[in-house]
Structures are given as C-alpha cells and as structure tokens.
Amino acid sequence: MFGFLKKKSPKPEDVAPAVAEPTAEVGVPAPAVIDPAAAAAAAPAVEVAQPAAEAVAEVVPAEGEAAAVAETVVAPAPRLSWGERLKAGLARTRQQIGGGLANLFGLRKIDEDLLEELESTLLMADCGVDATQYLIDDLRMRWKRDRLETADQLQKALADGLHGIIAPLEQALELGSHQPFIIMIAGVNGSGKTTSIGKLAKYFQAQGKSVLLAAGDTFRAAAREQLMTWGERNNVTVVAQEGGDAAAVIFDAINAARARRIDVVLADTAGRLPTQLHLMEEIAKVRRVIAKADPSGPHEVLLVLDANIGQNALAQVKAFDKAIGVTGLVVTKLDGTAKGGVLAAIARQCPKPLRFIGVGEGIDDLQPFKAREFVDALFEPGAGAVKAGADARR
Structure with a gap:
C-alpha cells in the first residue's frame, strides 16, 4: 500500500524555465511554472504531487497468537488471465x-x-x-x-x-516517436475517463515508461483529487492547480515533463457533452495550447467511450473528432452491458483505431484491443462458466 501522497512545490532543478504563454489562447496569466530565482520569493500556483515512499509496518502477533494466525491465513485466489476476464466480461x-x-x-x-x-x-x-x-x-x-x-x-x-x-480497428499505440509523448484524453462525464487514465499509467509503466499526469479536468468536483489518488496508487507525479484554466495546467505539465525527461504525459480534460458546443470549444482550446507547448503535440487524442451508451457512442465520436481530431478510442465497461456489438457499428460508420478496451474495475482490466481475441471471447461457449467461477472466488 502506497503512503499518503504529499504535495510540495517542485525543486528549481525539476522545472522548466519560464515560457511565455500566449494569453489570447489560454485566457489566464502566464503559466504557473516559474524560474528558479522566483521560487524562493513566492510559491508556484502549480502543485506537483510527488509519489510518496511506501511505509512498511511490521505486525508481531502476541505470544500464543502465532498458531491461531497461521491457521486462519487463506491463500488468495489465483488471478484470472486477461483472456479469461475478457470472456467473463462479454x-x-x-x-x-x-x-x-x-x-x-x-x-x-x-x-x-x-x-x-x-x-x-x-x-x-x-x-x-x-x-x-x-x-x-x-x-x-x-x-x-x-x-x-x-x-x-x-x-x-x-x-x-x-x-x-x-x-x-486493431492498431497498436506506438510511443517511441516523441519524448514526452503527449496523450490528450477526452470523454463525457461518467465514461470512465479519469479511471482509464490511472489504468493507462499502470499499463505504460509496465512497458518500462515513465509517466506524468496532468489534472486538466478543473471543471468537475473532486476530479483533481481522484487523479491524485491514481497518481499515489501508480507512484507517479501529478501536476494540478486549485481551479484555474485546464489549458494552463496541461501547458505547465508538458514543460515539467520535458525538464524531467518523462516518457509519457497523460492529460485529463473536463468531461463535455457533444451537444455543449461552447464547452467543446474549451477542449479545442486545450488542444491548441498543447500544440504551442510542443509543436508536434498532442501525439495522440484518445476518446473514452462507455459501452453502455450503445449507438450514442457514434454521435460522441463524430462530435469530438470534429472538435479535437480524435486519433484513437478507449471503450470501457464492456462487462456491464449487453451491447458490445457497438464496436461493429463504430467500425462501419466512424472507424477510429480502438487502442484499449476495459472489462472490469481492476487496475489491469484495461488492455490493448485484439480483434480475434475479442471475437473468440464473444463466441466462446464456455465463458459463462468462467464468469461463474470468477464470481464464486469473489
């Protein structure tokens, strides 16, 4: 279990030099990243939440209790493989x-x-x-x-x-082209966007990549705290602000990642309904500011879709693609719906690379999409038994 996430100001050597941000785009004062000389005079507006060291406590049973403890220890149930979880989820x-x-x-x-x-x-x-x-x-x-x-x-x-x-739709996401590799993540509220960011951080770390999270969802209550909790679980840094402009937060995060030579930046954005055109424009502004922080970015624009919404997913793909140029999809909650056929609808009407699919609540229940694997799980006759076994072990 990770220790509590401690919030502290970034060290002077860890942050990039001040960069003048076009205030016409961001609509706020200069970004919160400051130069080393100013660090001693005033605290920066950006919180860089560093991962805390894990605290380990030794519990020694009282005399005479050791045997009782040994008798009550139950070995944990074996973890199902991804293929088994996929079959159960579908x-x-x-x-x-x-x-x-x-x-x-x-x-x-x-x-x-x-x-x-x-x-x-x-x-x-x-x-x-x-x-x-x-x-x-x-x-x-x-x-x-x-x-x-x-x-x-x-x-x-x-x-x-x-x-x-x-x-x-099966097209793997390649990260080696840029450092940092900036991934902008969008989606409506309730789609599993912030949770997916935490799972993606875990996945990229397993690939040997360093990760930084940008808490750009400054609109939804507790979104910042939720992302910082995921940062604690994954032992990664989170760049956040108290309120403020989402574009400014992400701008600062990119500069911090560049200074620290971070491999991947996962930039959260505020959940928006595709019908809220004035709010969709705010996300479009975030994309433009990312391009100013790094002219080659964003290198991937992921749209998170809730499989439960069915055909509404098509409208979301079209609307977000028009506003921010979607380059890949993440489909979540396939285990909670009988509407997994929406992938076929997307493929026929608005095809976009399907980078990841999710079939559970676990931190590793988000994996790259494999078409044959998905079809085999969908038509697997014995998958119901797998699910029953999984439920029994819970």
Missing part, C-alpha cells in the same frame, strides 16, 4: 435479450427465420443497422455458396464476418 453480450446467441444457435436448421432472429439479436446488441445488414447479407451469401447445413457452421461464419468488420 458474457452479457453473449447472453443478451431475446435468448442470446447461444440459444439462437441451438436451433439446428438454417433458414430465413433463423436469419431474421439473428438480425434482431444483432440489433439488440447495438451492432447498428449498417453493420447488421452487412453481416446478414454476408451470412446469406455464405449459406448458399458454402452450402452450410448446421447452426454451428453459421455461427462460425458470423464470427468470421464480425472479425472482418472490426479487424481494421
């Missing part, structure tokens, strides 16, 4: 309204009635009209061309068709 999509794919493919005869039921099931899974029609037409063609006879053969054909649709 169980609701697999067993969706209308009997689910498992019951549907229990029918042994292939006919137009089966195809119609399958069409309704795909629509309920939020595959969307376009992707559903494509899949049904493809199945009908394969049925006649390959002379499919059993429902199992039809299920395999459906899996192949779905893989063909979503495979182009």
Whole structure:
C-alpha cells in the first residue's frame, strides 16, 4: 500500500524555465511554472504531487497468537488471465435479450427465420443497422455458396464476418516517436475517463515508461483529487492547480515533463457533452495550447467511450473528432452491458483505431484491443462458466 501522497512545490532543478504563454489562447496569466530565482520569493500556483515512499509496518502477533494466525491465513485466489476476464466480461453480450446467441444457435436448421432472429439479436446488441445488414447479407451469401447445413457452421461464419468488420480497428499505440509523448484524453462525464487514465499509467509503466499526469479536468468536483489518488496508487507525479484554466495546467505539465525527461504525459480534460458546443470549444482550446507547448503535440487524442451508451457512442465520436481530431478510442465497461456489438457499428460508420478496451474495475482490466481475441471471447461457449467461477472466488 502506497503512503499518503504529499504535495510540495517542485525543486528549481525539476522545472522548466519560464515560457511565455500566449494569453489570447489560454485566457489566464502566464503559466504557473516559474524560474528558479522566483521560487524562493513566492510559491508556484502549480502543485506537483510527488509519489510518496511506501511505509512498511511490521505486525508481531502476541505470544500464543502465532498458531491461531497461521491457521486462519487463506491463500488468495489465483488471478484470472486477461483472456479469461475478457470472456467473463462479454458474457452479457453473449447472453443478451431475446435468448442470446447461444440459444439462437441451438436451433439446428438454417433458414430465413433463423436469419431474421439473428438480425434482431444483432440489433439488440447495438451492432447498428449498417453493420447488421452487412453481416446478414454476408451470412446469406455464405449459406448458399458454402452450402452450410448446421447452426454451428453459421455461427462460425458470423464470427468470421464480425472479425472482418472490426479487424481494421486493431492498431497498436506506438510511443517511441516523441519524448514526452503527449496523450490528450477526452470523454463525457461518467465514461470512465479519469479511471482509464490511472489504468493507462499502470499499463505504460509496465512497458518500462515513465509517466506524468496532468489534472486538466478543473471543471468537475473532486476530479483533481481522484487523479491524485491514481497518481499515489501508480507512484507517479501529478501536476494540478486549485481551479484555474485546464489549458494552463496541461501547458505547465508538458514543460515539467520535458525538464524531467518523462516518457509519457497523460492529460485529463473536463468531461463535455457533444451537444455543449461552447464547452467543446474549451477542449479545442486545450488542444491548441498543447500544440504551442510542443509543436508536434498532442501525439495522440484518445476518446473514452462507455459501452453502455450503445449507438450514442457514434454521435460522441463524430462530435469530438470534429472538435479535437480524435486519433484513437478507449471503450470501457464492456462487462456491464449487453451491447458490445457497438464496436461493429463504430467500425462501419466512424472507424477510429480502438487502442484499449476495459472489462472490469481492476487496475489491469484495461488492455490493448485484439480483434480475434475479442471475437473468440464473444463466441466462446464456455465463458459463462468462467464468469461463474470468477464470481464464486469473489
């Protein structure tokens, strides 16, 4: 367990020299990063929350209690692999309204009635009209061309068709092109944006990268504190301000990361509904200011989507892409919905690289998207048993 996160002013050698920020864009005074000479005279507006050293306390049982303690110790349940967690997380999509794919493919005869039921099931899974029609037409063609006879053969054909649709979304995020590599992260409130930032920090650290977090969501109450908690859990630095302008916070964070030779900057931004055009413009301003702090940035613009919203995800992708130029997607909460087919809808109507998907609350339950892995988990017949076993161990 990490110790409490201590907030202290950055050391003079840890911060970049003062950089004049175009106040026409930011709309606030010069950025909070200050030069070493001024550090002694006044405290900077930016808090750089340094990771605290972990405190270790030794607990010695009283005399005569050692045996009792030894008897009550229970070995922790083995951690499920990512593949097992993915299968368990997609169980609701697999067993969706209308009997689910498992019951549907229990029918042994292939006919137009089966195809119609399958069409309704795909629509309920939020595959969307376009992707559903494509899949049904493809199945009908394969049925006649390959002379499919059993429902199992039809299920395999459906899996192949779905893989063909979503495979182009599988594009790994490469970080080696810049230092720091600036990732701007956007999304509506409740999408899991800030939580995803914490999980991404853990993932990048596992890849051997140093990470800095910028608490640019200065609009939502407690967003700053939530991100600082994730910084404590991951043992990384968080740059934050009490209120203030989001663009200024991120500007300062980029300068601090450059001075410290940090590999990755994860910049949180305020949650915005795509219909709030005046607030979307504030996020667009953040993107412009990032480009002023680093002319090559941002190097990735990730949009976090909640899988529970189904077809509304398409509207969000289009609106945010228009405002800030989305370069990649993160789809969260696939374990809490029966609408995992939205990935097919995105692939057909507004394709963007799907960098990561999330299927749980754990810090490592956000992983790179693999199309074949996703399809195999979706059509895995024994995945329900995996989920039941996972629930039992909890």
